[in-house]
Amino acid sequence: xxxxxxxxxxxxxxxxxxxxxxxxxxxxxxxxxxxxxxxxxxxxxxxxxxxxxxxxxxxxxxxxxxxxxxxxxxxxxxxxxxxxxxxxxxxxxxxxxxxxxxxxxxxxxxxxxxxxxxxxxxxxxxxxxxxxxxxxxxxxxxxxxxxxxxxxxxxxxxxxxxxxxxxxxxxxxxxxxxxxxxxxxxxxxxxxxxxxxxxxxxxxxxxxxxxxxxxxxxxxxxxxxxxxxxxxxxxxxxxxxxxxxxxxxxxxxxxxxxxxxxxxxxxxxxxxxxxxxxxxxxxxxxxxxxxxxxxxxxxxxxxxxxxxxxxxxxxxxxxxxxxxxxxxxxxxxxxxxxxxxxxxxxxxxxxxxxxxxxxxxxxxxxxxxxxxxxx
Amino acid sequence: xxxxxxxxxxxxxxxxxxxxxxxxxxxxxxxxxxxxxxxxxxxxxxxxxxxxxxxxxxxxxxxxxxxxxxxxxxxxxxxxxxxxxxxxxxxxxxxxxxxxxxxxxxxxxxxxxxxxxxxxxxxxxxxxxxxxxxxxxxxxxxxxxxxxxxxxxxxxxxxxxxxxxxxxxxxxxxxxxxxxxxxxxxxxxxxxxxxxxxxxxxxxxxxxxxxxxxxxxxxxxxxxxxxxxxxxxxxxxxxxxxxxxxxxxxxxxxxxxxxxxxxxxxxxxxxxxxxxxxxxxxxxxxxxxxxxxxxxxxxxxxxxxxxxxxxxxxxxxxxxxxxxxxxxxxxxxxxxxxxxxxxxxxxx
Numbered sequence: 001x002x003x004x005x006x007x008x009x010x011x012x013x014x015x016x017x018x019x020x021x022x023x024x025x026x027x028x029x030x031x032x033x034x035x036x037x038x039x040x041x042x043x044x045x046x047x048x049x050x051x052x053x054x055x056x057x058x059x060x061x062x063x064x065x066x067x068x069x070x071x072x073x074x075x076x077x078x079x080x081x082x083x084x085x086x087x088x089x090x091x092x093x094x095x096x097x098x099x100x101x102x103x104x105x106x107x108x109x110x111x112x113x114x115x116x117x118x119x120x121x122x123x124x125x126x127x128x129x130x131x132x133x134x135x136x137x138x139x140x141x142x143x144x145x146x147x148x149x150x151x152x153x154x155x156x157x158x159x160x161x162x163x164x165x166x167x168x169x170x171x172x173x174x175x176x177x178x179x180x181x182x183x184x185x186x187x188x189x190x191x192x193x194x195x196x197x198x199x200x201x202x203x204x205x206x207x208x209x210x211x212x213x214x215x216x217x218x219x220x221x222x223x224x225x226x227x228x229x230x231x232x233x234x235x236x237x238x239x240x241x242x243x244x245x246x247x248x249x250x251x252x253x254x255x256x257x258x259x260x261x262x263x264x265x266x267x268x269x270x271x272x273x274x275x276x277x278x279x280x281x282x283x284x285x286x287x288x289x290x291x292x293x294x295x296x297x298x299x300x301x302x303x304x305x306x307x308x309x310x311x312x313x314x315x316x317x318x319x320x321x322x323x324x325x326x327x328x329x330x331x332x333x334x335x336x337x338x339x340x341x342x343x344x345x346x347x348x349x350x351x352x353x354x355x356x357x358x359x360x361x362x363x364x365x366x367x368x369x370x371x372x373x374x375x
Numbered sequence: 376x377x378x379x380x381x382x383x384x385x386x387x388x389x390x391x392x393x394x395x396x397x398x399x400x401x402x403x404x405x406x407x408x409x410x411x412x413x414x415x416x417x418x419x420x421x422x423x424x425x426x427x428x429x430x431x432x433x434x435x436x437x438x439x440x441x442x443x444x445x446x447x448x449x450x451x452x453x454x455x456x457x458x459x460x461x462x463x464x465x466x467x468x469x470x471x472x473x474x475x476x477x478x479x480x481x482x483x484x485x486x487x488x489x490x491x492x493x494x495x496x497x498x499x500x501x502x503x504x505x506x507x508x509x510x511x512x513x514x515x516x517x518x519x520x521x522x523x524x525x526x527x528x529x530x531x532x533x534x535x536x537x538x539x540x541x542x543x544x545x546x547x548x549x550x551x552x553x554x555x556x557x558x559x560x561x562x563x564x565x566x567x568x569x570x571x572x573x574x575x576x577x578x579x580x581x582x583x584x585x586x587x588x589x590x591x592x593x594x595x596x597x598x599x600x601x602x603x604x605x606x607x608x609x610x611x612x613x614x615x616x617x618x619x620x621x622x623x624x625x626x627x628x629x630x631x632x633x634x635x636x637x638x639x640x641x642x643x644x645x646x647x648x649x650x651x652x653x654x655x656x657x658x659x660x661x662x663x664x665x666x667x668x669x670x671x672x673x674x675x676x677x678x679x680x681x682x683x684x685x686x687x688x689x690x691x692x693x694x695x696x697x698x699x700x701x702x703x704x705x706x707x708x709x710x711x712x713x714x715x716x717x718x719x720x721x722x723x
Contacts, residue, residue, distance in 0.1 A: 012633070012705035051707030223706045345392060345399060355649070366699070366710020374629065374693070374701050374708060 009222030010050075018227035019055045025234045032059035035186040036233055037179065037328050039067040039172055040193035041356020042221050048365040050223045054372050060234065061186075063328040066175050067193065069143040070096045070354030071326055072275040077168040078102035079305040080298075081140040084166070085115035086308075089301065090133075091166075092118040092126035093140035096354040099347060101317075104308055107140075123147075123154040123165075130163035138297050142168045145196045148286050149260045152267035155288075155295055166297035169286035171270055172196060173204055178281050179327055180212050187214065187328065189233045194220040194248040199264070201256025202246040213242040220248040267292055276350060277323025316341055322349035325358050332359045333368040396610025396656070397714045401425065401619075420472070420542060425619075427471040427606060428535075430542045437542050441468040442534040450494065450529060453566050454581030458501030460658060461531040463586040464609070466509050469535045470591040471605045471661060473543035477588060479514035480506070483532040488523040498529065509586045511535075543595075545616075546623035547603035553670040554628060554690035555663045557590060557683045558583065559636045560613050561652025563659070565644040574647060580640035585659030590682045594663060597676035604664030611714050612655045614700065616662050617690070618713045622698040630690040633705045654714040664692070 026034060038044070044064045047053060056062055066072050079102040085091045091107065098107045098119060111117040120126050123139055130137035141151045148169040155165065172193070180187055192205060197218045205216040215236035219229030229247040236243060246252050266289075273285035288296040297303075319337055324330040332338045332351075342348040344360055351357035355364075362368060392399040404425065412422055419437065420430040428441030445461040455463075465480060482502070486495065506513060513533075548554075562583040569580055587607070595602055604624070608616035613635070621628045637645075637652045645652045659682065665673050670688055677683030693701070700711040 010705075015706045048709060049704075051702065051704045051709035053707065054709070055707035364712055366712045369696060369699070369710060371701055371708040371710070374695075 009220075009224045011224065015055070015223055015227055018224065018231055021231050022060065022227070022234060023057045025231065025238060026057040026059050029234070029238050033061045033186075034059060034188060034234065034237060035061040035063060036189040036191065036230070036237070037063050037065040037187045038191035038193070038219070039065040039176065040191075040196070041068040041354070041361070042195070043067065043191060043193065043219065043226065044358060044361045045356070046221050046223060046226055048361045051365075051371070052223060052226065056230075060230075062230065063187075063331065064358045065179050065187075065328045066275055066278055066326045067172075068326070068351065068354050068356040068358065069147070069170060070094075070100055071322065071350040071357045072170060072278065073097070073100060073142050073168045073350070074274045074276045075101075075103055076274075076305065078106070079308055080303050081138075081166060082107055082110055083303050083305045083308055084138055084297070084301060085110050085117055086113075087301070087304070088116075089136050089138050090116040090118065090129075091138050091140055092120045092129060094121075094142060095119045096356070097140060097142055099353045100350050101347070101353075102308065123151055127154055127159050127163055130160045134162060137163050138166050139163070140166045140168065144170055144172050144193075145199050145264070148268060149199055149264050152263040155267050155292060156263055159295065161294075164295050164297040164300050165288060167268070167287055169268065170275065170281075170284055171286055173200070173208060174270070174283045175275060175278070175281050176205075176208055176216075177212065178279050178284075180214055182279075182327060182329070184329070188237050189215045189217070191219045191226070191229055191233060192216050194218055194225070194252055197246075197248065197252045197256065199257050199260045201254055202244055202252055203254045204256070205244045209242050209244050215242050216244050218244070218246045218248050218252050220251065276326075278327050316348045320349035322351040322359070325351055331368070332362045335359070339363060339367055394610075395714065397615050400610075420544065424544070424546075426545050427468040430472060436538050436540055439469055439472045439474050439537045439539060439542070440534065441465060441472070442532065443468060444530060444532040446527070446530050447567070448527060449570065450498065452570055452582055454562070455584035455658070456498060456501050457529060457531060458498035459505045460584050461533045462502050462505035462509070462511075463584050463658060465533040465535040466511065466586040466588050467607045467658075467661070469537040470586075470588045471543070471545070471607050472537075473539045473541055473595065473605070474537035474588070475540070475592065475595070476538040477509065477511040478536045478538060479512050480536075481515050481534040482513050483517040483519075485519045485521060485526055485530040487526045487528045488520055490528050495529070498531075505586060509588050541600070543602060543605045545604055545606040545620050548620055548624035548626050548628075548664045548692045549603070550626055550692050550694050551667050552603060552664045552692040553667055553688050554617070554630070554692070555665060555670065555674060555677065555686060556608075556613065556635065556689050557587070557661045557663065557677055558659070558685040559638045559641065560608065560657055560660060561641045561645060561655040562638060563657050564612065564655030565641045565648070565650070565652065568648060568650070568655075569644045572648065574644060576640060576644055576647075578640040578643065580638070580644055583657055583659035585682055587659065587661055587682065590677070590680050591661065593676045593680050593683075594673055598665055598669045598673040601666040601669030602663060602673065603666060606662050608657050608660055608662055610656050612657065613653045613662065614651075614711050615654075615713055617700050617711075618698070620662065620664065621692070621700060624692070625697050626692040626694065627696045627699050627701060628690050629693050629701045629703060630711060631703050631705075634687050634689045636685045636687050653711060
């Protein structure tokens with residue numbers, strides 16, 4: 001590739017044709033605004049990274065929903081990991097999780113106090129640590145279907161006895177129902193995350209579409225993937241056709257990856273639980289099945305979170321609107337703290353911590369200035 | 376920055392990001408080192424300018440002084456080593472100030488107890504070779520040893536002095552000026568990161584470390600007074616350097632992402648690591664602000680030089696938004712933010 005030349009799915013000329021088509025569709029529908037939601041940090045990354053919002057029609061609102069696995073990990077779940085670390089257990093987790101605030105402390109805070117926290121790129125590194133050691137190793141497991149499958153595979157691969165999993169894994173399809181049913185929800189369609197759909201298959205969304213009569217389009221992550229999926233989604237909105245359409249067929253099938261699904265459900269069972277700042281989501285949490293009790297941190301240890309509550313939580317937390325941002329009813333531009341008191345080096349809410357959080361992404365790509373007029 | 380109740384603790388200790396070349400580092404310098412500093416030489420450039428070096432007026436010339444400490448890990452990397460880096464880094468800072476005659480360098484080394492003598496000799500040979508290439512001598516030096524574990528193997532500080540009749544600052548941009556980059560961006564930082572992360576990439580990802588004195592002489596000869604601003608995009612990369620240039624000049628900069636030269640290997644490593652080459656350190660590149668009428672002339676002079684073959688005009692200074700960088704991606708526009716600090720590993 002020559003300098004400046006772009007990948008196949010990054011062709012500005014084709015992109016222009018798609019944004020023109022979007023503009024025509026929105027005009028045809030002739031009312032405003034049309035609101036669609038995506039539920040994936042990687043989609044927001046791509047939209048922000050390529051400046052796509054300045055190319056979307058003004059009357060098309062593309063909002064990010066609860067698609068950041070770090071952000072929706074609930075406060076009590078972070079507290080469990082923090083309490084364990086304070087009890088002297090070695091806790092391994094993904095880099096982004098370390099700075100997520102719990103009720104009063106993050107894992108980074110207690111690391112400063114001497115707790116043993118390891119940042120790992122994946123669960124295999126944590127298993128490897130456990131194999132080389134005799135001490136208890138806990139993997140604080142977060143993320144959606146994609147990382148949950150990796151956790152399941154590791155547990156099925158005969159991990160050592162001193163290894164256990166503190167699962168905060170979440171499952172996306174149920175939260176789409178919650179967001180759609182929220183009072184005042186204006187969401188008319190969803191972009192579904194292509195990488196999760198590789199595992200679940202596009203068919204997983206059919207029940208949701210049948211019940212809620214809201215279209216779902218499975219989308220990839222290159223600029224042309226996203227624009228083409230949006231064109232399809234807005235067409236479905238225009239035609240009032242609640243359907244599932246797979247616009248990422250080079251990776252996603254209707255059935256998905258059967259082996260991965262089998263492994264996932266062999267290890268995990270869906271239960272209800274809170275998503276940070278959003279709501280209780282029936283079947284939204286993935287917990288280890290009874291058969292895996294020996295590797296379930298919650299069954300292995302007495303986790304005493306009450307000892308964390310001797311401190312007062314930071315005052316600014318009361319002004320944080322991460323919950324409303326994640327449910328798509330507000331955006332960072334409505335937040336009084338965004339870019340001022342709340343910065344990546346000093347995050348108040350979880351959305352500013354993770355590289356998949358709406359606030360962090362908006363901040364990384366320059367905030368919310370309107371750049372349409374600049375030439 | 377005002378202390379924030381309940382969040383103060385994060386600011387009380389030095390973190391890696393305070394050395395990252397971005398906003399955190401600048402804030403630290405402003406809050407600690409510039410407190411009460413009374414340094415501005417008459418008709419010169421001092422600490423408060425936070426430029427690439429200082430300038431002191433002597434008769435009809437300026438004496439340019441700059442200093443730089445080098446702490447890279449690993450000491451040897453594809454394309455270079457700490458010895459070459461310690462000479463090129465300081466020579467480049469002098470060059471960015473408009474130096475036309477290099478006078479000499481100093482060299483202070485701090486060694487870790489137990490360091491193999493062979494390593495030190497290889498580093499010294501590399502320093503000497505780079506000095507010869509540029510035609511600048513090391514005039515004086517200092518050697519210290521610290522206990523094992525008290526320092527990581529080897530730290531080199533070099534200070535450089537040079538002369539010029541016309542200083543080129545980093546704050547000279549006006550609306551309409553063109554921004555030229557002298558070659559591909561991100562190679563140094565990504566080569567080192569790929570090495571640390573043991574990414575075994577196909578292709579040739581090498582540091583671009585190189586002394587730019589000769590290249591800058593060609594630029595100054597071709598552009599003369601139309602060369603109005605220069606800066607080398609080291610830590611924090613092009614994004615950080617252009618933010619400083621825009622902020623100090625009170626302009627914005629519109630950058631065409633498609634025009635920015637990035638080597639295939641750097642692009643691949645950046646995609647894999649989730650890191651934008653515009654946010655990554657370079658050690659052999661310069662950003663040059665020129666008046667629009669001289670842009671093609673300067674570009675031609677750059678392209679005729681072996682270190683400037685991939686030079687390109689990548690942007691234009693604009694009136695608004697002041698102090699900010701607007702990136703035209705080819706798909707839309709967004710702001711190009713300043714890097715905050717060390718990038719975290721990706722979660723999925």
